[in-house]
Amino acid sequence: MERINLHDKEFRIFIPFSKIEEGIKAVAQKLNRDYKGKGAPLFLAVLNGSFMFAADLLKHIDFQCEISFIKLSSYSGTSTTGEIKELLGITTPVKGRDVIVLEDIVDTGNTIVELHKILQDKEAASVKICTLLLKPESYHKDLPVDYTAIEIPNDFIVGYGLDYDELGRQYKDIYVLDTPNS
Numbered sequence: 001m002e003r004i005n006l007h008d009k010e011f012r013i014f015i016p017f018s019k020i021e022e023g024i025k026a027v028a029q030k031l032n033r034d035y036k037g038k039g040a041p042l043f044l045a046v047l048n049g050s051f052m053f054a055a056d057l058l059k060h061i062d063f064q065c066e067i068s069f070i071k072l073s074s075y076s077g078t079s080t081t082g083e084i085k086e087l088l089g090i091t092t093p094v095k096g097r098d099v100i101v102l103e104d105i106v107d108t109g110n111t112i113v114e115l116h117k118i119l120q121d122k123e124a125a126s127v128k129i130c131t132l133l134l135k136p137e138s139y140h141k142d143l144p145v146d147y148t149a150i151e152i153p154n155d156f157i158v159g160y161g162l163d164y165d166e167l168g169r170q171y172k173d174i175y176v177l178d179t180p181n182s
Helices: 017-035 051-058 110-121
Strands: 003-006 009-015 042-047 066-076 079-088 098-106 126-134 147-151 174-177
Touching (some): 042 110, 066 110
Parallel strands (some): 042 066
Antiparallel strands (some): 009 174
16 A cells, blocks of 8 residues: 555555565574574563564574563654653563563654663663664664664654554554655
């Protein structure tokens, strides 16, 4: 589909699944290189948005690993609230473990900074950030984003796990908010 309508907004195709898949495979290759022979790290996927990314990424991982999930929220509609809410906490022990956080998108970075603090408090051996999408224009934190599949401009997007007020996650492609002058 070239265009979709969600609630009161129209979106146009922005990143086709083939490009998403290329980015995921490239990130998986880097992870496979960096974690080969290093034990079984824990992938910690941030719900709801990263579920598709996590599933597709793990299909290309060739080292032993575990996966768990955490649910944090900082969005309302099309903008961030700036406040991080922990809706589902970490249920897997992380003390002394290497943890790879899987995010759908990093923009302001508030979520990953908060999650990094939580994991440090729980004494994770190391914490790496792996994201499908990074908005470098918006991200100004000191915490490094270790693995990025695709960099994008500071636009509002949906699809491939990302939503607009809980709609649009199911699309395999990524769509951008269509504005009158775009």
